[in-house]
Amino acid sequence: MNQMFLSSWNNGDSSVPPSYVQLPENRPGKVLSSSHEAIPVIDLGGGDRAHITQQILKASEEYGFFQVINHGVSQDLMDQTLNIFKEFHAMPPQDKVNECSKDPEGSFKIYTSGENYKKISIHFWKDSLVHPCPPSGENLHYWPQKPSNYREIVGSYTREMNKLSLEILEIMCEGLGLEARYFCGELSENPSVASHIYPPCPEPSLTLGVSRHRDPTIITILLQDKEVEGLQVLKNGEWIGVYPIPNAFVVNIGLLLQIISNGRLVGVEHRAVTNSRIARTSVVYFVYPSFESIIEPAQALIKGNNTQPIYKSITCREFRTNFYQKGPKVRVLR
Numbered sequence: 551m552n553q554m555f556l557s558s559w560n561n562g563d564s565s566v567p568p569s570y571v572q573l574p575e576n577r578p579g580k581v582l583s584s585s586h587e588a589i590p591v592i593d594l595g596g597g598d599r600a601h602i603t604q605q606i607l608k609a610s611e612e613y614g615f616f617q618v619i620n621h622g623v624s625q626d627l628m629d630q631t632l633n634i635f636k637e638f639h640a641m642p643p644q645d646k647v648n649e650c651s652k653d654p655e656g657s658f659k660i661y662t663s664g665e666n667y668k669k670i671s672i673h674f675w676k677d678s679l680v681h682p683c684p685p686s687g688e689n690l691h692y693w694p695q696k697p698s699n700y701r702e703i704v705g706s707y708t709r710e711m712n713k714l715s716l717e718i719l720e721i722m723c724e725g726l727g728l729e730a731r732y733f734c735g736e737l738s739e740n741p742s743v744a745s746h747i748y749p750p751c752p753e754p755s756l757t758l759g760v761s762r763h764r765d766p767t768i769i770t771i772l773l774q775d776k777e778v779e780g781l782q783v784l785k786n787g788e789w790i791g792v793y794p795i796p797n798a799f800v801v802n803i804g805l806l807l808q809i810i811s812n813g814r815l816v817g818v819e820h821r822a823v824t825n826s827r828i829a830r831t832s833v834v835y836f837v838y839p840s841f842e843s844i845i846e847p848a849q850a851l852i853k854g855n856n857t858q859p860i861y862k863s864i865t866c867r868e869f870r871t872n873f874y875q876k877g878p879k880v881r882v883l884r
């Protein structure tokens with residue numbers, strides 16, 4: 551093991567090691583209070599489908615982010631999922647590494663800061679676990695077996711996420727005027743699940759948990775720890791805090807959906823900051839297409855509206871390679 555996990559690190563002198571200190575221009579700085587401008591909260595359980603569709607589209611165009619409540623996923627399963635990941639991150643470092651080493655292809659990852667720890671000189675204040683969770687369940691034999699009910703709980707959770715993501719994407723299709731179930735099959739068949747832990751940090755004003763980025767996904771569904779703020783979204787040059795609402799999910803548009811919608815829905819920059827008080831855990835479900843899928847503006851949007859495609863066709867594999875080579879600040883898609 552060549553890196554220490556922050557969640558197992560006990561720093562007696564309570565200062566931030568120099569390699570975690572962000573450059574002044576990247577430090578958290580000022581944030582708009584979440585009461586000033588909150589990202590939209592959409593009730594999926596109540597009311598009129600057309601109204602829900604219109605709210606989702608508006609939020610996806612204006613913020614690239616929204617929260618959903620009454621989404622049909624049980625509160626119990628949400629609590630169990632957060633707790634199992636907390637238990638995972640609390641295990642001894644060698645156990646975490648062993649539990650992520652079963653797949654010979656190395657698709658299960660546990661790391662501190664970011665995947666490119668060795669390449670970047672300034673580190674992030676988080677540990678992460680990430681692995682594929684295909685709805686077919688085909689890689690289940692590689693999943694962690696510690697904590698003992700990991701497979702059962704995370705398996706149920708990711709099946710629920712698969713359902714919820716397809717429901718949300720179906721609503722987006724309706725709103726965009728695309729054929730219903732456009733995203734079923736190859737555009738959503740390669741999801742992964744991640745869990746981040748951001749341990750308490752002695753000097754939060756100097757550090758970041760996740761730097762400013764947009765997600766290379768179709769959509770992302772995030773479950774945040776209750777009552778621990780940290781996620782922030784960039785809007786008109788200002789950072790807005792995403793206030794954790796109990797039992798809500800945060801949904802955001804990824805860059806692949808931005809391409810498919812020909813720029814109508816936007817993948818917006820976001821980041822996570824740390825705090826000195828309490829560890830924050832998040833569980834993230836990334837909706838990814840199969841690597842061979844071709845990502846391009848949907849034909850129906852081009853022909854139907856008599857507009858030009860503003861993005862080129864690209865395979866998902868190529869997109870992801872470019873994205874990771876250019877780093878988290880990838881901006882130019884055209």
Ligand SMILES: O=C(O)CCC(=O)C(=O)O
Pocket residue numbers: 744746760765772774780781820821822832834
């Ligand atoms: O943990 C969070 O709140 C944000 C994580 C995130 O943006 C990501 O994993 O892409």
Ligand SMILES: [Fe+2]
Pocket residue numbers: 763764765770820
């Ligand atoms: Fe993200």
